[in-house]
Amino acid sequence: MDLRRKLEILADAAKYDASCASSGTEKRDSRDGGLGSTEGMGICHAYAPDGRCISLLKVLLTNACVFDCAYCINRASSNVPRARFTVREIVDLTLDFYRRNYIEGLFLSSGIIRSPDYTMEQLVRVARELRETHGFRGYIHLKTIPDAAPELLAEAGRHADRLSINVELPQPASLKALAPEKDEGAIRLAMAGLRTRIEAAKEARKDAEITRVAMSGGPRAAAPRFAPAGQSTQMIVGADASTDATILGTSANLYGSYRLKRVYFSAYSPIPDAPSVLPPSAPPLVREHRLYQADWLMRFYGFSTSEIVAGGEGGMLDLEVDPKLAWALKHRAIFPLDLNRADRELLLRVPGLGAKTVDRIISSRRVRAVRMADLARLRVPLRKLAPFVTAPDHRPRLGLLDRADLRGLLVPRDGLADRAGILPAGLVARPAQLSLFAAHA
16 A cells, blocks of 8 residues: 555544644754754644644554444444554654645554554654654654553653543443443553653753752753643543533543643544444534533633533533533623622633633723723623623613523524624624634633
């Protein structure tokens, strides 16, 4: 099989893994030797501050697998074309694509071939050759095999910027039923081992910096490097009967127990010849979207899992509105809040206000009163915000928060914001658009 056909098969097979976006790694460049750089910014179809779109070569080493996970298109019993890259082919592709300015790094995963140790060894060989043989300083994300030997995972962390281990499903019982070869305990144990090594490397870097400062700016002492961008994981949504409350509860546990950078959600996609234990259709894609918004609220807005889920019914998030708005509609008694007096924690709970906007409000109001007109210039979604706040130039209309049809007034119709009875006079409503990066505000 020629290289082009292998790339076609294995790049397509990698599309089901959502956990390839990343950020937060150390900054590196090749001005003192080597090839490539990282800017410490988001990777894989993300945008740097200067507007550049930066991305990863996202492929599998092979889509052959000895495991027979029911939900996986690449399971052992699946009738799909198989392909496998050699270590040399992956290394050459990465370098060639980088030199053509197509990519700034590599996301590499694999089916399990022969054994977990053998597969992990092949993944590590790719990263080691890129780093040590070719001096590659670009971004590398390795999908690790939890059953692999600890020394292989340790070496992976020395070469990769980020490591990830997929928990696959929200509940251990679901994993046992749909992926019997996988061991939830082994996955958790591997995550704990990665956390320990990541934290040890961070502490060693701090100690090295203290030593450098104590030496009055002398040469910095060498510090161990281990996955500076941390670890992440992925859960499939809709392959089992788990509610959103269960999914978010598992996410909160993973963040707290293993200090993960991200938990990614991947909506289940029906596959050919799927076992009867799987649902016949995919969940609504908006469900995945709402889970990401809820995840954002947990990590950056101070919401607990129970508070987020309370916005919906039966343990499921409200698919029609974002989780923060759903929560606010069920807790109208705390509103409206004074933009110039409310503390940060409460302002973060106002629909339409993002964390950066809240920080700007707090900074600005030390100098002068913040008005709705100021928020309009910041492109804040005033339609969503207006019922829940007061300002010198705005008070919600009498009885607005008590109206039974308030939800209907706030939900966009045909993509356009309804300004009747909501927006302050003289402020123009902007089109409302579903956006993964803004709708969580």
